[in-house]
Amino acid sequence: VSAFELASPLPRDFYLRDTVEVARRLLNCVLIHVSPEGLTAGRITETEAYTRDDPACHGYRGQTPRNAAMFGPPGHAYVYFTYGTHYCFNAVTAPRGAAEAVLVRSVEPLAGLELMALRRGLVKKAPTDVSRPLTEAAALRASIRWARALCGGPGKLCQAYGLSRERNGMDLATGGPLWIAPPLPDSRVSPDADIIATPRIGITRGVELPWRFYVRDDPYLSRG
DNA sequence: ATCTCGATAGTCT
């Protein structure tokens, strides 16, 4: 039984702060999903904020069937399908009626890596033990490369976690199969002071807003 | 390392 199963969910209040602040605070928190196939968990390494008066926000032009979860209560999942191929996972923030959310763009996988690889269709490419000795630095580079292949992107991590339509709207704050736990005490990345803000990725409106966040020197990003 | 391009399907105009 994984210790992650016992990690308690962030309370609903966590999601009721200013959305940009939530995006920063979610860094280093742990995203956990328990599915019939098994448990997957990982440290959140990259986030983006989307707010009600932000033209890049799916809720900007009003509520539709697709974005309804964004208009719902905070602390729920907003999972949407895009480009005909991928899902993206958001944590809904702001009170009911206000469409705001934080997109989780990248995660450092911590548990369920084999299941992730299976879901990602990467089983054959898993790093194998080589007979030739590997320096410690090279081994670390290889493990980071593997982690990014599994969860280094919003579509990748949804596939690795098995997140899709069925998880849209799900409550993240009351326990249950999908939730976010506080940072691990031994979190090897320094907190707060070192948060970098950049423009968000893959959008065409609101490009000037610096609302993509990650911790300085964290290698587990969707892009270098 | 950085780029360009195509796949693919749901949603909205």
Added chain:
DNA sequence: GACTATCGAGATC
């Protein structure tokens, strides 16, 4: 009909 909060492959430097 146009667009999309992406990914991976292939080309090019």
